[in-house]
Amino acid sequence: MLKKTQGIVLSSIRYKETSIIVKIFTRELGLKSYLVNGVRSQGSKSKIALYQPLTILELVVYDKDNGGLQRISEAQLHRANQLIPFDFSRTGIALFITEVISKSIYENYQNEALFDFLKECVIHLDSKDAQLGQFPLVFLIEKASFLGFAPEEALGFLSESRSQPFSPAELVQAELYLTALMTNSFSNETKIGKSLRQKLLDHLLDFYSQHLDNPGNWKSLEILRQLNS
Template sequence: MLKKTEGIVLSAIKYKETSLIVRIFTRELGLKSYIINGIRSQGKKSKAALFQPMTLLELVVYEKESSSLQRISEAKISHPFRLIPFDFSRSGMAMFMAEVTGKAIYDNYQNEWLYDFLSESLHRLDQNTSDIKHFPLAYLVKQAQFLGFGPDEADEYLQESRSLPFATEEIPLVKSYLEALLSDGFRCSSTHGIRIRRLLLDYLLEFYSEQLDNPSPWKSIGILRQLMP
């Protein structure tokens, strides 16, 4: 059955000599894996670019309930980014978003509110008026709420983890920063320094690993820490 949907590419891996297997979080159908044959053959490089992580797509797909690998009939970019592909900091953050979301959801997981949040986050990241200093932290805090395990209060964040990597004198700073992120999201204008931001980033990723019961390392964290202004 053919269905129309919006989708956000989370990952693409090479399959055999010319094909790709792509994981796409679709708004209407949830997280699906699609096999795209011949997309990497000579003369089709421009089409392969459609499936870069975090690309926003309009799709017509074949939906077969009995199949773990679906197929795509039509795909086109729904919103071409102006900054993300050409700004190393923004593209690094987009890769980080793809990794976090890819670990947090599972096959066929469907959540229109989460999809809309991801789409809105990408649009915001692509604006030159956005302050990206707090972006990855705001993203983690807000996405955790859409996933159902994000606390509403800063104290709850600090109470739920098995370990706190902060010195005693840093905890009030971390708490006030979390309060700003929870209340203001991407509009956060906190003046906390790079050390507190990096410590909280590491802490939030550990929090995600505990909640998702996924101890595998975060591949993009090293690059992201270097990109944080």
């Protein structure tokens, strides 16, 4: 059955000589894996560009009840990312976002509110106003609420974790900063030092690891560190 939906590309892998298998988080159908034939053949650069991480697509897809690999009938850009593909910092954050999403949800998982949040994140990351240093922190804090394990107050993020890397003085700063992020989201103007911000990112990822099934190592974290060094 053909169905229309919006989708956000998470990742793709090569399949045979000219094809790819792409993971797309769709609004109405959830997380799906699609086989896309011929996009790596000569003269298909425009097609392969549709399946870069965090590309938002308008899709017409074949939806089969038996699961497995699906197929795409039509794919068009919902909007073209202007900055993410060409800015190393934004590209690194995009890889981080796709890794966190991929480790947090499973095949066929459907959550329209989470999709709308992720779409908002993509659009904001692609804007000139995005504050890149705090972006991964805000993303982790807000995404936890859609997955059902976000504490109501900032102190919960700091206390409900195995690791406690903060000194007493840092703990006070961290709580105040997290409170500001939870209150003001991506528009937060409060600043902290890079070292403490990195500790917070490590801490929040440890927090996520405790709530996810076998997340493994966070491969994109090293990329973020290199971009912000």
